[in-house]
Amino acid sequence: MTNVDGGELVARALAQHGVTHLFGLGGGHINPTWWAAPAHGIRIVDVRHEAAATHCAEGWALATGHPGVALVTAGPGLTNALTGIATAYAQRSPIIVIAGAATPRGPDSGEVETLDQLEVVRPVTKWARRVHHLDRIPEYVEHAWRAATTGTPGPAYLEIPIDLIHSTIDHDTVEWPTALTRTDTAPAPADELIERAAALLRGAERPAIVAGSGVWWSGAANELRALAERGIPVVTRQAARGTLSDDHPNCFGRDWQNIVFQADVLVVVGKQLDYFFGYGRFPHLHHFVQVDIEPSEIGRNRVPVSVGIVADARPTLAALAAALPQLETAAWIVHLRQQANELAAAKQVLARSDATPIHPMRLCAEVQSRLAPDATVVGDASNMLMWTDATFRALQPGCVPSMGNLGTIGHGVCYALAGGLARPESQTVWMVGDGSFGFNAMELDTAARHGIPIVTVIMNNCGWSANWVPLGVRHYERMAGAFDGQGFFVNQPDEIGPALDAAFAANTPSIVNVMVDPTAEYFPGRHLT
Amino acid sequence: MTEPALDHDRLRQLRDTLPPALNAGILMGDGGFCILGWMLFAVGFHPITMYGNTLAVVEPARGGPAIDVVAREYRMPRAAVVELARLNDSTPTAARVDAIRVRLDELLTGVS
Numbered sequence: 001m002t003n004v005d006g007g008e009l010v011a012r013a014l015a016q017h018g019v020t021h022l023f024g025l026g027g028g029h030i031n032p033t034w035w036a037a038p039a040h041g042i043r044i045v046d047v048r049h050e051a052a053a054t055h056c057a058e059g060w061a062l063a064t065g066h067p068g069v070a071l072v073t074a075g076p077g078l079t080n081a082l083t084g085i086a087t088a089y090a091q092r093s094p095i096i097v098i099a100g101a102a103t104p105r106g107p108d109s110g111e112v113e114t115l116d117q118l119e120v121v122r123p124v125t126k127w128a129r130r131v132h133h134l135d136r137i138p139e140y141v142e143h144a145w146r147a148a149t150t151g152t153p154g155p156a157y158l159e160i161p162i163d164l165i166h167s168t169i170d171h172d173t174v175e176w177p178t179a180l181t182r183t184d185t186a187p188a189p190a191d192e193l194i195e196r197a198a199a200l201l202r203g204a205e206r207p208a209i210v211a212g213s214g215v216w217w218s219g220a221a222n223e224l225r226a227l228a229e230r231g232i233p234v235v236t237r238q239a240a241r242g243t244l245s246d247d248h249p250n251c252f253g254r255d256w257q258n259i260v261f262q263a264d265v266l267v268v269v270g271k272q273l274d275y276f277f278g279y280g281r282f283p284h285l286h287h288f289v290q291v292d293i294e295p296s297e298i299g300r301n302r303v304p305v306s307v308g309i310v311a312d313a314r315p316t317l318a319a320l321a322a323a324l325p326q327l328e329t330a331a332w333i334v335h336l337r338q339q340a341n342e343l344a345a346a347k348q349v350l351a352r353s354d355a356t357p358i359h360p361m362r363l364c365a366e367v368q369s370r371l372a373p374d375a376t377v378v379g380d381a382s383n384m385l386m387w388t389d390a391t392f393r394a395l396q397p398g399c400v401p402s403m404g405n406l407g408t409i410g411h412g413v414c415y416a417l418a419g420g421l422a423r424p425e426s427q428t429v430w431m432v433g434d435g436s437f438g439f440n441a442m443e444l445d446t447a448a449r450h451g452i453p454i455v456t457v458i459m460n461n462c463g464w465s466a467n468w469v470p471l472g473v474r475h476y477e478r479m480a481g482a483f484d485g486q487g488f489f490v491n492q493p494d495e496i497g498p499a500l501d502a503a504f505a506a507n508t509p510s511i512v513n514v515m516v517d518p519t520a521e522y523f524p525g526r527h528l529t
Numbered sequence: 530m531t532e533p534a535l536d537h538d539r540l541r542q543l544r545d546t547l548p549p550a551l552n553a554g555i556l557m558g559d560g561g562f563c564i565l566g567w568m569l570f571a572v573g574f575h576p577i578t579m580y581g582n583t584l585a586v587v588e589p590a591r592g593g594p595a596i597d598v599v600a601r602e603y604r605m606p607r608a609a610v611v612e613l614a615r616l617n618d619s620t621p622t623a624a625r626v627d628a629i630r631v632r633l634d635e636l637l638t639g640v641s
Contacts, residue, residue, distance in 0.1 A: 257584040261594050275577075279589045301589050386558050386581055521622065522555035522583065 001172065006134055006165035007032025009174065010098060013141035015040035016176075019069050021421055023047060023056035027073025029100020029113065029162040034071065045421065045450060047414075048442040050077050054084025054155075055411040055440070057095040059418030062239055062401040063376065065216060067094040067148050068418065074100040074162070075113030078120065083408060085155045086124040091238065091404035092213055092272070094153035096144050097121075101130065101159040117159055126154035130161070134169045142177040152294040153217050186218065186312035187293060189319055197267070197307045198323035200287045204265035206332050207232045210256055210277070213239035213402070214270015214293060214313045221397055223317035224269075231327035233336055235259055237271055238402035242394035250333060252340055254389060259336060265289065267320075270313045273300045274405050291316045347390060354493050357517035360384065360459055364391035366496045367429060367457055370504060374399060375427035376419030380412035383465035384433040386522060398422070410439025413454065417443060420452035427504060428452060434460040434471055441479065447509045448483035455503045456511045461518035477513040484508055491515040536604040537637060543571050543603075544633040551625050553618045556582050556595060564617040564629050565595045565610070572602045609636065 010033045014022070022037050023045045024030070037044055047053050050072045057068030072081045078099045088095045099117060106114035121128050127147030131140050137160065144156040201207050209232050215224055216239040224243055228234045228250040235256045236244055244251045252259055260266060260282055267289040273280025280303040282288065287306040290298050291313060298308035309316055351365035364387050371377060373395040379388025381403050394400040401415045413430050420428035437458055447454045458477075463470040477487030485508040488499035496514065503510035548567060552558070556566035556579035566579050569586055578588040579595075586592040596614070600607045613632060620628045 257582065261584065275587050278585050278587045278592060281589055281592060283593065383558055383581070386555065519550075521553045522558065 001170045003168040004171045004174075005032045005036075005168045006131075006137055006160055007034070007036040008171075009134070009137040009169075010141060010160070010165075011036035011040045011042060013138040013176075014069060015042060017141075017145055018066070021045055021060060021418075022069050022071050023053040023060070023418075024071030025050050025053055025073070025077065027077050027100055029074040029077075029102075030071055030098070030165070032165045033098065044071075045417075045446065047446050049440065050080035051083050051411070052414050052417075052440055052443045052446065054081045054095065054097060055087065055408075055414030056084075056418045057097070058084060058088040058091070058093045058404075059401060059415035060422065061088075061093045061095055061153075062216075062415060063398045063419040063422040065219060065398065067096055067145065067153075069096045069098065071098050072100070073113070074102055074117070074159075075115050077113075078115065078117050078159075082120070082124065084411070084414075085121060085157070087404045087406045087408045087411065088155045089124040089126070090406035091402065092153050092217075093155075093239070093404075094148040094217065095155045096141075096148050097125075097155060097157045098144075099157065099159040100165065101161045103161050103163045118157075121157045124155065125157045126152075128157040128159075130159045131164060134164055134167055135174045138174060138176050149217075152292075152297070153213075186315060187310070188315040189291070189309045189311035191319075193307055193309045194316070194319045194323055197289045197309065198320060200265050200289060200306060201230075201232070201267070201320070201324055201327065204263075204286070204327075205329075206262055206264045207267070207327065207329065208259045208263035208265075209234045209267045209269065210260065210271050211236045211240040211243060211269050211313075212271025213237075214291075215240040215243050215317070216270075216397055218270065218293075218313035220269075220312075220314035220317050223314050223321065226321040227317050227324070230321055230324045231329040231333070232267070233259055233329075233333055236394065237277070238404075240270070240397075241400045241402065242397040245395045246393040247395055249337075252336060253393070255343075258339060258343075262336075267291070269317065272297065272405070273303055276405050279303070351391075355517065356492060357515055358491070358493050358496070359520050360387040360516045361391065361520070362493055363457070363459060363496060363514050363516060364388055364431070366500060367431065368392055370427075370500055371429070372427055374423060375429060376401075376416055376423060377427075377429045378412040378416045378419070378431065379403070380430065380432035380436045381407075381409035382433060382436060384431070384436075384459045387459070388431050409433075410436040412436070413440050413443045413447075413456070416454050417447050417450075417452055420447065420454060421450065424452070428454045430454055430456045432456065432458055433465070434458055434462065434474065434476065435464045437476060441476070444479070444485070444509045444511070445483050448485060452509070453507050454509045455500070456509065457500075458511065458513045459516050460513055461516050463518065465518070473515070475513065477511045480509065480511040486510040488512045534604055535636065536602075539572065539603050540605075540633060540637055543568060544630055544637065546571065547626050547630055549626065550622070551617060551629065553622070553625070554583055556580075556584075556586070563614070565599055565614050568599050568603065569595065605636075
């Protein structure tokens, strides 16, 4: 007989799923899991705020394609974690959140950290449960994993009361889920629908594909490339960035508007029809083909869909590629490439700017020129994204994470941290505005303690762009000293390069605080006709 | 097919309420609005429907390519909207608002 506690069961169950990193912040309600995890090969990444734990879990998923796992304590630990959960929910990223909870005697008694946590998390999770019996912990971890990863991915939440997690059970009496109880198959498309979609593409003059996160979660990079090479231009969005390299001749990066508004037949794969995609309402299209694993996504926002395929992206893209001949679309692709080249030329003008204050595009170009293809580069959020999105190239999947459509800001350091942990030999960059920097800057301490030399580049326009509330000139680079890192203050264009070179050479987190022009204008590159 | 009659009232109001500065190339973002973004804002589109976009208004009921939406809202010929946007983007910052105002004057007085 071997007695084990609840934490041991959680750790073993996670290890069986190949979990190697657990993002969390300690607390008495979760200590048994915290203590048990390292013996199962799970590295605890102890962050400085629970929001960072769940943001890091999502960052891990975005970097690796596998679910990230967060461990947070009860009460405020859980409420702090909510923004990360909600961000993953809005972006449909698979994360598993394991939380402590008060005892069943807690409600209405004044017990510390008592909160109806299930009611709090339900609106922002796919699945939320409380474990009531110790021997069912492995079963519930299995359920959580399945909920997070099957169908439309998303957050799964599991809470274990403090009295239960600290109690023990004879391990031999625990019935563990086996491989036979898991689902490993992905829904395949109906042959008839594939043929209808293929017929529309065969008849198209200007076909196009918009690949969304579903392509990444499905592991469909090869299948996407095969379909693109039938002669269809591709735009990659959200977590799909890099699933087809921006270097591929048929890939046109992330700028969907120019292609979509010229296309006649559009195939949208695993991409929400959301605000960032014009709600999918493109009345000029002759045909709209939509592929999504979630039935309710088909035709969302009353979008008229010619063919709606409810299936996993990978078998669907493979079937479409197999059903198509080489399409005669060379002129269409040449036209788009010509426009893309014009746009690139317009950007280059700004990227070479020697103006002071520094033009943001100059800064982004200086960073991009120093990046290897496998670098994790995170453009944080809000207005500064217009510059980073226009610059950073996704050459491999999982390297340029999407910041999500909830509107969260300041969480990019967590995605950078997770990316650095996933690819410890690669460069890691967090580009952030001076406003957003304040949200989670303390996670640079986490990066320092865990040996991730994040290069933080602050695009500092001395205020909040959204409403022009000034923050003033602040020497945030001095904070690097607190983490034994290096800090650089830059206010001239020719200082950018040396500062970045020194930051990349440092083996500690570094902060490059760059004064940029708050009135800088975008590039004149839109195609109006 | 005849062109729609220009909405003079809307265009006149626009001309008389131009902002002190316009950006180049983005409907709404850093640097405020470009002329298309301002035209959309002036007829009731929320800035968030244009935020960060160069080409499109993301609004389910009235959204779409910015050129088409502006043309519809102001009953302007599409080509005139394109020309106005190009004037916006190609004019130096300091001279942009004045140049746009002159062009709006011309449109209102029927100068093509």
